[in-house]
Amino acid sequence: MTADYWTILARVTPHHADDIDDLTAPFGPRPDAPGQDVFPAFDAFPFPEPRFKRDDAICVGFRVSGALPDAAARAMRLAALALERDTGIIVLSEDGLAGLERFGFRVERVPPATAETHDDWSEQVRRFWGLDQIL
Numbered sequence: 001m002t003a004d005y006w007t008i009l010a011r012v013t014p015h016h017a018d019d020i021d022d023l024t025a026p027f028g029p030r031p032d033a034p035g036q037d038v039f040p041a042f043d044a045f046p047f048p049e050p051r052f053k054r055d056d057a058i059c060v061g062f063r064v065s066g067a068l069p070d071a072a073a074r075a076m077r078l079a080a081l082a083l084e085r086d087t088g089i090i091v092l093s094e095d096g097l098a099g100l101e102r103f104g105f106r107v108e109r110v111p112p113a114t115a116e117t118h119d120d121w122s123e124q125v126r127r128f129w130g131l132d133q134i135l
Contacts, residue, residue, distance in 0.1 A: 061134035071099030
């Protein structure tokens with residue numbers, strides 16, 4: 001778990017990558033309709049119990065309401081927290097784009113804090129990821 005946060009610390013930069021999807025689209029067209037290539041049909045089977053963290057590890061959720069203007073600085077702080085305290089970090093974003101994805105953090109989209117289902121979603125995400133604390 002800690003090796004992942006070392007790589008985050010190593011590649012944090014305030015620079016943004018250019019979006020080149022429009023330039024590369026003609027060279028790698030993607031099918032739009034689901035089917036054999038996108039989502040092939042397969043027989044149902046039981047999934048194993050997910051193990052997203054060690055039994056002795058602490059996992060912290062970090063809730064953000066939108067894109068962070070200082071994402072690089074936040075990424076450094078969160079990676080340092082994860083390394084120092086040996087914790088896992090899951091970012092809970094209300095719009096799905098917190099700005100921390102590009103550094104390697106796991107970002108889960110959750111409803112806004114004012115939504116009626118906020119508590120249900122928070123509990124579901126807490127149980128799924130095994131979050132001990134949400135900040």
